[in-house]
Amino acid sequence: MNLLDPHSLLSHLGPWAVLLVMFAETGLLIGFFLPGDSLLFTAGLLTTTGINLSLPLTLVLAPSGALAGAQVGYLLGRRFGPSLVERPDRPRLTLVARRAREHLDSYGVGRAVVLARFVPGVRTVMNPLAGALRIDSRIFTTWQAIGGAFWTVGLVLAGHLLGSRIPGIDRYLLPVIAVIVVLSLIPIGFGVVRQWRATGSVG
Secondary structure (H helix, E strand, C coil), rough: CCCHHHHHHHHHHCCHHHHHHHHHHHHHHHHHHHHHHHHHHHHHHHHCCHHHHHHHHHHHHHHHHHHHHHHHHHHHHHHHHHHCCCCCHHHHHHHHHHHHHHHHHHHCHHHHHHHHHCCCHHHHHHHHHHHHHHHHHHHHCCCCCHHHHHHHHHHHHHHHHHHHHCCCCCHHHHHHHHHHHHHHHHHHHHHHHHHHHHHHHCC
C-alpha cells in the first residue's frame, strides 16, 4: 500500500482510508504529506466505478475524520503549544506565533480557519496553531466544522459528479489526480507571490 497514492489507499482500505487520512492530515503534524485533496476527489470519482465505494458512507467518514482531526490538533496545540512559543530561548518561534496571531486578527478567525482547509500544509498547522494561540474553543470548533464539511463533502461530490458524467474516467485517473494536485497548490503559489511582493516593497 502506497500512502501517497489515493488509488492504492482506497483499494486497500476502502472508504475508511478517507477517515484515517483526513484525521492524520488535519490532526497530526506528521500527516502534512498525505494526499488530502486528491484522495477526497478520487474517492468521490471511484464511487461510480469498479472499486464500488459507498457514496453515503464516504460522505459520512470524510467530514468525520476532518472534524475529529482538527479538534485533536487544536487540543494538542492548546496543551503543548504555549510552552513552546513562549520559551525565551526560542525568539524566532515566538515571533512566528505573534505574526500568526496578527494574521488571524486581520483576516478574522472564522475566515482564516475555513480558508486553511483548502490549502495543503496550512490545514495541518492551523489547528495546533489555533490551540497554541488560545483561540476561543467554541469559535474554533464552529468554523473548523463548517470549513471541514465544505472541503470534504465538496471534493467528494465533485469527483462523484465527474465520474457519473464521464463513463470510464477511472482509466485517466493519474492525469485527473495530477490536475487536482496542481489546483490545490495554486493558493500556496499566490501566497508565496504575495509574500515576495510585500517583502520587496518593504525593501
